[in-house]
Amino acid sequence: MGILVNKDTRVLVQGITGREGSFHTKLMLEYGTKIVAGVTPGKGGTNVHGVPVYDTVKEAVEESGGIDASIIFVPAKFAPDAVYEAIDNGIKLIVVITEGIPVHEELKFVRYAKEHNTIIIGPNTPGIMTIGETKIGIMPAHVFKKGKIGLVSRSGTLTYEIARELGKKDYGVSTVVGLGGDPVTGLNFIDVYNYFMNDPDTEAVVIIGEIGGDAEERFAKYYTLLRNKKPVVAYIAGKTAPPGKRMGHAGAIISMGMGDYASKRKALEEAGIPVADKPSEIPSLLDKAI
């Protein structure tokens, strides 16, 4: 089980012939991911590690016998077009690895995807992996042991660090989801928590947040209102980072003083979610929470 993706998920790689796309196609195939097609405009007819490459997503969908998810390694300038191409061809889960996409473009395609009932993971995400089944992303697979913890994070390497800490204490992971490091992303903590809520294989959820934005506060508020809930443990990076002044005043006005470490920690703790002081403390908090 796990959420959103599993061993049967049929995956397309957009930008498959690029350095990153090709490299991670190999790693994903090694993990067992069912990659059925790749797209690079102009490279149709070739193949990458045995995966057939098409010029358009349309052809990939038609020729491959159906695609459930796409992972995008296309450079920032062309990534939005790749996202629209995937959405317009009916692909319902899109993992956008690309970083550096202009925020106005992100606003538009995230909005468009939502209307088309398409899930966007990222942009600027390490991806999603259901342990032991499929990896649609770039995370080092070996640090994730299979288990009952749902892991959702705004971060990349820190997630691997925490997965390793979990593993040291025999906590495995059901599915790990990287929300993406950009200010506008497709999913937030609430969305992913709700998927975990419906997954019988997930017993508890670890949330890895960081300063900036108010995603953690929003989740805390939401969690407070739930009647049935699974235990959640959190870690927030950036306690020692000085307060940001992003966007002059307006950004701060929107979030009404939320976004700093103290605000996030307070909100989570008031919602009954223990917050670890350091990554290695998370397993012991889980011991208590479960």
Next chain:
Amino acid sequence: MGILVNKDTRVLVQGITGREGSFHTKLMLEYGTKIVAGVTPGKGGTNVHGVPVYDTVKEAVEESGGIDASIIFVPAKFAPDAVYEAIDNGIKLIVVITEGIPVHEELKFVRYAKEHNTIIIGPNTPGIMTIGETKIGIMPAHVFKKGKIGLVSRSGTLTYEIARELGKKDYGVSTVVGLGGDPVTGLNFIDVYNYFMNDPDTEAVVIIGEIGGDAEERFAKYYTLLRNKKPVVAYIAGKTAPPGKRMGHAGAIISMGMGDYASKRKALEEAGIPVADKPSEIPSLLDKAI
């Protein structure tokens, strides 16, 4: 009963202080329509036939205690903004009387409305009326007798003519819907037929089409596939109009030769829908169909 609107429908008039808006507000009030507010930017604080006028839809919604439908008499240049204002303020049924709105604007707001689960009637429509309950439109009320026939039309005066012919033979109307005369409109025959299908007060439906477009052909195709159906009788205007050459070739390519009188009549008759040769023939076709 009837469809979409009834005596309890709370109506806003946008462009209420204009010549048309004010005149028809009076007629609608006389018919019993529950007009609770009007909007004309800059005229807030006044009133029209006792209806309070606001500068913005936001104020109208807040002050009036809720609005179900809006009717728009705003000039073409400003009408799209009025539509967006209504949609963004949560109004779920919008009757756009205005004619002359650029088609690109229509494409956009019809698309936007659909996403927001808002019904657009028109543009360039005489409106909608549930006989004996409410009139949200500009049709002469007295020609419509109350009864069991659902009336849906692409035309204005021709609809009145046909309502009168029905009345002469004691056929009354449940609800009359003017789809609107513009090439892009919010509702089509299929949409309105489906509402009538769910209305216990409607026994049969009269469809008033005209040449151009393929709305009638589409309805015929749809009707053929239905298992449960109410009887439908049609009239198509434009038998003697020479074939149009609208938009050079491209328009004709899209509709693949549909759009002329013969095509529409054939499609409807093959779907089992009798087509009247003249308006006065409709009641006798209904006699047979019901």
Next chain:
Amino acid sequence: MISNVINGERFLKLYEYEAKEIASKYGIPIPRGYLASSPEEAADACKKLGEVALKSQILVGRRGLAGGIKFAKTPQEAYEVAKQLLDSTIRGEKVNKLLIEEKVCIEKEYYLSITIDRAEKKIVYLVSKMGGVEIEELVRQHPETLLKIPVDPLLGYRPYMSRIVAKFLGIPREYWRELDNIMGSMYKIMNDYDADLVEFNPLAWKCGGGLIALDAKITIDDNSLFKHPEFLEKAHRELSDLERLAKSIGFSYVELGGDIGIICNGAGLTMATMDLVAYYGDKPANFLDIGGGASEDRVKKAVKILLEHPRVKVLLINIFGGITRCDEVAKGIIEALEETQSKKPVVIRLLGTNEEEGRKILEERGLDVFTEADDAVMKAVELAKSITRNGVI
């Protein structure tokens, strides 16, 4: 064209040279060319361009088949051909201008357009491998030769669409960027000009490689002309004088071939009245919709146009008053009759708002007023037949 007007679907057609000016401004490749209004100018253009095509600038379709496009190899030849074409009449339209274009060596002809799909409420690209032909006919017979790519009107053109077209047409990789630019520009033209059609038929593949728009057609949504004052004066230049006159007063008017003049309010009712005339065995002379809420003066003008129309034997007026007031209509009719002193029979059917007042005004002048449309039309047809029999107008 009638159904456009009748259905309220009005648009402005641009001449080929106007469409190409716009295309070129948006970076779409077109042949080099010059506009010529005289044989001398045509010869001059040929001097600059070498072998040329001389293309009549008219708005009716199929001008190629009708001899509106010719070729010339020398300035002398261009002069002669231009002399033939200029001031000639093709499918009823006079040729005032020629577009003199370099002859381009081409290998293939495609069809590429962008237009509005009314039923789907989207913008759509239409593509065919077989261009330069009567695309409508081709597609009717071989629908599989047509590729449609829908575009969300809120989102707009996306470059991936051009790659689908490139694959469909078999365009080599190194020209994909060019196709992307062309399709992107077509979308921009649609938006910037409120066009409802931008069509290249053919969009050709050149002998040395590369795309070029050999013909171009753009039509502009009439409802948007207020945004484009540069086109306002051009509007409706393809209409006949009478149609233009009616339009300037604010009516929808179309010439038909019959002898019963028709005035109604509302396009649907007007068409239904035309159909009723046919049903009872005669032919309408015209379509004239006075629209909603016409004043006395506008009614008068409409009536005068038809009373003075040489082909009209009987005038049939069918008004269902909603916004339109019957008394205003009646007054307009009376005034027109007085001003023209016409002896043509006028059959009137009035119903709706202020019906009684209108009826009274007309009956005082000895005019019969019908209540039922069928009765009025039957009367008009009968009168027209008797006039034909008696040879009296």
Next chain:
Amino acid sequence: MISNVINGERFLKLYEYEAKEIASKYGIPIPRGYLASSPEEAADACKKLGEVALKSQILVGRRGLAGGIKFAKTPQEAYEVAKQLLDSTIRGEKVNKLLIEEKVCIEKEYYLSITIDRAEKKIVYLVSKMGGVEIEELVRQHPETLLKIPVDPLLGYRPYMSRIVAKFLGIPREYWRELDNIMGSMYKIMNDYDADLVEFNPLAWKCGGGLIALDAKITIDDNSLFKHPEFLEKAHRELSDLERLAKSIGFSYVELGGDIGIICNGAGLTMATMDLVAYYGDKPANFLDIGGGASEDRVKKAVKILLEHPRVKVLLINIFGGITRCDEVAKGIIEALEETQSKKPVVIRLLGTNEEEGRKILEERGLDVFTEADDAVMKAVELAKSITRNGVI
């Protein structure tokens, strides 16, 4: 500012005069003014404008409170004030330019901005009746004074939004059109410049009536700079030299106040490592994220920057190799140590891709490599404390 960089939220701030140039180009009313780099130019401007405000062009906030805005009635006075302001340092930033503006008689000050609401994934207008103040503080205390109007990013600005603002601010009817133009232009600037903020604080109401943007702030999304080459060279000019250097190599770098230098890969891990340093009782000297897949050479440069940093006592390197390969990191560290011949202690924690190879390279040079982050940080803190105790660097 650190969290911007740390969270990958990077942007370019424009100076007031740059923002106002753009605003003016889009038809937004601003005071007349001139840019001055010398007291002479300031005096000249005052001659043309009469009574003036002299506004220091710096990127840090609250410059008014810090004395960065002064007034002058005569050219002589303007000269003197400009002399004071130019080359002075305000909140750590040197004043190189002044904007000399006519003094405008105003009655009221509003706040109006457009920005991105990340959580709602929309664009949003923010409006307050009380402008010209520390809006953030005001709103925190009186949230009811703020009006938010969301804008759908696919649909864009719609004029009705300006009427809501007009009513909220109490703008008289005859100026609604002006407000509509201002708000429409703000949206266009957001889109055309890929801005993430366009702010007028205050947008003032003039004594004679009418709106004017007395101050203007625009920030541009860094990720969009490739579309705006005119801004590329201006990017990150507000950073310190070291930050700019790191940035030019491709790192995210922020100066902090402590003595333990930090190099990690990934912003989250870097922040977590900083936090761990604090947890174990010391302070980080910096934030340095080498990003994903850093080469040997880039690692070398990162290490050199910190080894040569005067405040850094101990260098702590915490790498979790995913795309990043540990052997590359190890080689980069060795090279940097050799090139700088630094004696600063380096504490290394390596994990992930090619971990064994990396460990081997480092241990051959006598460097200890930790496996656990906690152990590495504890060691670094211990070393820094002993250095402080012993006064040795």
